[in-house]
Amino acid sequence: MSQSLVKNYLHLVFSTKNRMAWLPLECRPSLFSYQSGILKSFECPVIEINGVEDHVHILFLLSKNHALKSIVEELKKGSSKWMKTPDGTHNSNFYWQGGYGGFSVSQSKVAVVRKYIQNQEEHHRKVSFQDELRELFRLHEIEFDERYVWE
16 A cells, blocks of 8 residues: 555543542633644544543544654643643643543444543533543453552
């Protein structure tokens, strides 16, 4: 094949440090817009982005030109700095957790994952972040150690 053709959907999940409730409802649209811009700069168009007071879910197309680790590092670093500014929450203590969950999504499940991300507020009235992540790990057959997931 003379060119590289790739289409990898990724569901990314990460939390604030110690799952602090540092994402007030009024700041989320601006935060999500800022994060979308960072992803766009890495050739990773966002399909859906949403979250609640302590974590974010992003469905996006993963660029063939950049490693996921580098993308997530810059996404979290850039948006953490932004959250500390007056445009963000002006919270000088703001940090994201060290890790993240990245889950592949098949084309046939994009609409389902989109709806899931759109309904985060409703979803978390019934399910904790920890239980949500445990279920994602189970569905994707990811082994994990509880001692190191919840920092």
